Amino acid sequence: MNNIIQKLLSFAILLGSVFIVNLGFATQDNAEYVQPYLVVGDNQYILRAVTNLPKCPTVQWDAQKAEEMKVRVAGAKIPLRKKSDVIESDFPVLTCEMVWPKDAKEGKVNNQVFKRPASEIKKIIVIGDTGCRLKGAENFYQDCNDQSKWPFAEVMTNAAAKNPDLVIHVGDLHYRESPCPDNLPGCKGSPWGYGYDTWKADFFVPAKPLLEKAAWVFVRGNHETCSRAGQGWHRFIDTHSWDEKRSCNDHSNDVIGDYSEPFSVPLGKSAQFIVFDSAKNANKKITEKDESFLIYVNQFKTIEKIALNKKFNIFGSHHPLNIVLPSKKKDSESEYQLYPTGFTNILAGLNGEELLKSPINFTIHGHNHIFEAITYDINRPAEIVTGNSGSSLEEINNVEIKLSDVQKKLLKIKEFSSYQDFGFGTLERQDEMGEKWLFTEFDVNGKALLKCDVSDRTVICK
Structure with missing residues (x-):
């Protein structure tokens, strides 16, 4: 050169x-x-x-x-x-x-x-968990060179055709953490690590059609922590002013670089999207002994104050509050369980089974590589999980999750829908004030699969 x-x-x-x-x-x-x-x-x-x-x-x-x-x-x-x-x-x-x-x-x-962007947001693309998974520690190597096995580029092309006003990415943009073994043609030649070449391959190149179409709101995922792809997150994505101490370049400053304050994005006269950085949320329960406990407690109090500014609030974090997956308990009464993530117990300690206080109406997440829509049979915001836009899918044998009436009662769920393949969603405003929305789940090709009415604290899919 x-x-x-x-x-x-x-x-x-x-x-x-x-x-x-x-x-x-x-x-x-x-x-x-x-x-x-x-x-x-x-x-x-x-x-x-x-x-x-x-x-x-x-x-x-x-x-x-x-x-x-x-x-x-x-x-x-x-x-x-x-x-x-x-x-x-x-x-x-x-x-x-x-x-x-x-x-x-x-x-x-x-x-x-x-x-x-328009002051009154009418159509939003929602995607999550998009990168191509290469992880030697788990001996897992997704076929990044096969568009049918890693369809993120196709998702972006078909999502861009929907002409959105806004894009919401619910986290985990970067997945290529290990080199592809020489004997695997599906990912042969892929860059890996946390530098720009990997960010370019995993995000910037495939996302180009939609990056040029609309403004993006990014929700930080656990793959963007300082110990992983945090350096690129702060260079390219984070909306704070550049601060070397928050850059993740020096691991002694990770307690600074791994967190950011919540903020809101106006969507209409009565609606807003609240962004919460849950990157350090562990799969295990977060307790008072954990570094993140008090940080998250204070941030959830801030979120409650932000929510008072609008009548209809959508809360976005990478990690779900709960997720329905096959039961790991052999003696369980239900084939499926409602699994919490790390900060669910913090919210339960603050607000009981409601988790997030009204006027937070529903929540959007990724992390689990699946689509789920949950309306609870208790006073709790409805929930959508949409982490199926490119990275390897949940290993549940692509069997559609269906809850019987007995299982719903056990899990305190009123309405439930799921989809186990790759896709993306749109969220379209249905009224003048932004208090009613339609969430549509699409397959990779842009074909509508589920239409979900969102209002109050319910998500009802057809």
Whole structure:
């Protein structure tokens, strides 16, 4: 590689405000690459771009003179976080950003035009758990080179055709943590580790059709913790201002980098989406002895205050409050169990069986690679789990989960629907105020499978 190319690749990434700009990387190392995208943060949009050029691209707001985007963070090769790590994280790109001006109607980066999102959000794409799973510790290697086995790119193309106002990703963007064995053609040649080449393969390239279509709200997943893909999360996705202490580059600062404050995204006159970072939620019960206990307790109190600003609230976290899966108990009265995740007991301690107080109406999650819609027979928000947009599916033999009336009664569930294959969802507003919605679950090809009416604290699917 010549000196010019080396200099170009040595520059870092600029991350921006609420909107993210994708200019798209070419396959050749020496090709010019700019990937613009728009992200949504706390009461702001941030236009971002990732580029291998030596400076940030320009953005033109409406008919004004173009101005250069600000550098969020420069490119760098990060030393090993711990001696036990086996590969450095290399980010040979610049991350750039700029906050969307309040009076601007559109922003143009190169030839890509981003329209200011509507104040009244009417259609939302919902996806989750999208990366291609390569994990040597579990001897699990998804066929990243086979679109039928890792259909994220197809999901993105068909989701973009729905022309959404907004995209919600409920977490776990990055899955390629281990090298593909030489004898497995399904993932042969795949990048791995936590550097930019893996982020590009696992997210930026396949997501391009939808990144160029709408603004994105990202909910952080456990794959984006500091000990995993947190460095890329803070460079490319996180909507806070860049802070080296929160960057996950130094593991001694992980207690700072692994958490972020909840915020809300307005959806209409009476509706909002509340974003909660549950990345450090463990599968085991979180107790007073755990680092995250008091952090989460205080954040849930903040969420209750945020919820008072709107009449209809959608709570989003990567980890579900509960999930229906086949029972692990041989002597169980039910074939299925309602399994909690790490912070469910914290919510139960705060609010009893209600978990999240009204006016939180329903919740959206990922983590489990399945679609489920649950309405409870107790005073509790309805719940949708939609973690089936690309990563390997739940290992339940693709048998549809159906609950009998007896099982529903045992689990305190009133309405339940599930879908065990790859897909994505849309959430469409059905009234002027944003208090009634329609959630549609689609297969990979964009064919509607389930239509679910969402109102009050119920999700009823047909």
